Amino acid sequence: MDFESLLSKYEAKACVVSVDFYEDETYGNIRILAGNKAHCDEMEMEQGRPFIPGSPYEACFPQNRNFEDYCFRCTRTKKPLHAYVELYTMGLWLNMFLIPIESDKPNTGYCIYVYDVSPKVDSAAMVDLSGDVASEVLKACVKLRSSNDIKKTIQEVIEDIRSLCDSEHCCILLTDPDTRTCDILGDALSKNTNLLPMSTYLEGFYEITETWAATLGGSTCIIIKDRHDMDLLHQQNPVWADSLEGAMIKTIVLFPLRFDNKVLGYMWAINFNAENTIKIKKTLELTTYFLASEIANHLLLKKLEIMSSIDSLTGIKNRNMMNNRVDLIVSGKERIPDAVLFIDLNGLKRVNDDQGHNSGDKMLRTAAKILQEVLHDGEVFRAGGDEFMAMIPKITEAEQQKRIEQVQDAAKANNIHFSIGSCYGGKDVRKAMHTADERMYADKNAYYAAHPEEKYR
The missing domain is CATH 3.30.450.40 (GAF domain)
Structure with a gap:
């Protein structure tokens, strides 16, 4: 069959593909029997050697099961096929057409493979x-x-x-x-x-x-x-x-x-x-x-x-999330928590000055972990700097005090110290926060009065 004359009419890159059939309706060898000038020039440019007619298709194109299946279907069903696919490993898009042609062998099918590649997606080809x-x-x-x-x-x-x-x-x-x-x-x-x-x-x-x-x-x-x-x-x-x-x-x-x-x-x-x-x-x-x-x-x-809602250093909720939660409570969309706590991490400035900010960051992460573990049934926020705020929705006053003691014990075991202020049973969340904040600062002042070496503020 004169494939060269047939292909000479194609200006786009084109070649003739042969597919060998087996009796069990599977396929065997797939070869590129001939190519037009555009195909041969492409192969020589890509591979640095002349195109050899009759080569296995893998000598010209990357081995691909889906391409093989398309060639098999086209030659077996005698129906033309078109596909537009991304060659993501090469950063290219492939626009390909398979056109069946008459075969002179009973167990071999032929088709013309016309193709083009480009580095950018072609919307017209995509919607064709x-x-x-x-x-x-x-x-x-x-x-x-x-x-x-x-x-x-x-x-x-x-x-x-x-x-x-x-x-x-x-x-x-x-x-x-x-x-x-x-x-x-x-x-x-x-x-x-x-x-x-x-x-x-x-x-x-x-x-x-x-x-x-x-x-x-x-x-x-x-x-x-x-x-x-x-x-x-x-x-x-x-x-x-x-x-x-x-x-x-x-x-x-x-x-x-x-x-x-x-x-x-x-x-x-x-x-x-x-x-x-x-x-x-x-x-x-x-x-x-x-x-x-x-x-x-x-x-x-x-x-x-x-x-926007998680503190990147400690992994707990940030001040923005805290303000959003307060707004929901004030608007009546969520109930006011039974307990509101303000917690300050004492001695952070000294650690930053003496040991560096990496040590200070580690101290903050440890503090946040302690608060999350002990106050597990509430929400813990990093209000800013060395200050945290916690809300516990359902808790008794006695249990609140027990949790505060557990926080201090866990902090002591990790060689850190918290100043803590709390407000239990408040009817206005903002007033409860203000009360807890004032009590936290009173506790903080007492701590630094006893430990001036910690360099308060």
């Missing part, structure tokens, strides 16, 4: 989808952009994806490499499934997710659509394959949720309708692109919320 795929992606995007409750919306989207894939289980799982933990953002099960919810497997599951990067191998997704794929997975990732089969999973499509070159988590559909693999892949490929962006925004807002 079939109507049903575009409709599903648009529906997900509208839901994501029109809701203020991200977790509720994600749950709705994951239910829609489960229905689209005709799968038994869909899930969005966030991963945190710092804590080596996973968090379920969305989880949907079909009504008649025997599969268990993801929460059943959550403990220690981060170790499984660590194996997925190698299994992906630069691909945009992992697709296990039949027994043949599962057998290959057993060779490549036996631990995960065993866990899948142990959980009665026969098929799975798994996508990483990437944003700004960082994996935020993963989305998958289990026991899906394998007849719709291409449609599912195209839909989820684009949906996960937008999902990752929304999830990244959600995580950023969550981080900012934490930063």
Whole structure:
């Protein structure tokens, strides 16, 4: 067959791909039989040597199971295919078209592979989808952009994806490499499934997710659509394959949720309708692109919320959170606590001056830990500097005094000292705070009068 004449009509990079078929409906060798001038120039520029016709495809392109599957499907079904995917390991986007051509061999199929790569995403190529795929992606995007409750919306989207894939289980799982933990953002099960919810497997599951990067191998997704794929997975990732089969999973499509070159988590559909693999892949490929962006925004807002409410040094609630809590109590939205305490850490200035601020910071963290442990049924805030405030909602006056003694005993065991003032049973939270603050300063004055070496103030 005169492939060179056929390819000479293409100005874009193009080559002819051959796929060998087996009787069990799997494929064997995939080769690049010929290439046009643009393809040959690209190969020589990238690899520093001339293109060799008939080479295994891995000699021209990165080895990729999804690419192999596309070539197999195109040549076997005699239907053209299009995909637009991110080559995230190379920082490129690939726009590819596969067009079947007539074969002169009974167990070999041919297709023309036309492709282009660029460093920036092309929105026009991204939305060049079939109507049903575009409709599903648009529906997900509208839901994501029109809701203020991200977790509720994600749950709705994951239910829609489960229905689209005709799968038994869909899930969005966030991963945190710092804590080596996973968090379920969305989880949907079909009504008649025997599969268990993801929460059943959550403990220690981060170790499984660590194996997925190698299994992906630069691909945009992992697709296990039949027994043949599962057998290959057993060779490549036996631990995960065993866990899948142990959980009665026969098929799975798994996508990483990437944003700004960082994996935020993963989305998958289990026991899906394998007849719709291409449609599912195209839909989820684009949906996960937008999902990752929304999830990244959600995580950023969550981080900012934490930063605005948590003291970065001690890890306890900060003054901003304290003021917000007081406002809620004053407005009547929350009840006034039985006990209000102001606690000052004595001697911090001396430690900072004599031992350095690292020692002073360690002292503050120890103080905060003591207060949280002893006043475990209340809220502890760092009001500022060396001063803390605590509210205990339900406690007797005798128990309050006992807790104060426990705080001082724990402080003494750690070679630190608190000045503490309290107000019990106040009807006005601001007056209770003022009273507790005055009593704390009285206790503080008495301490520094007895210990002038501590350099008060």
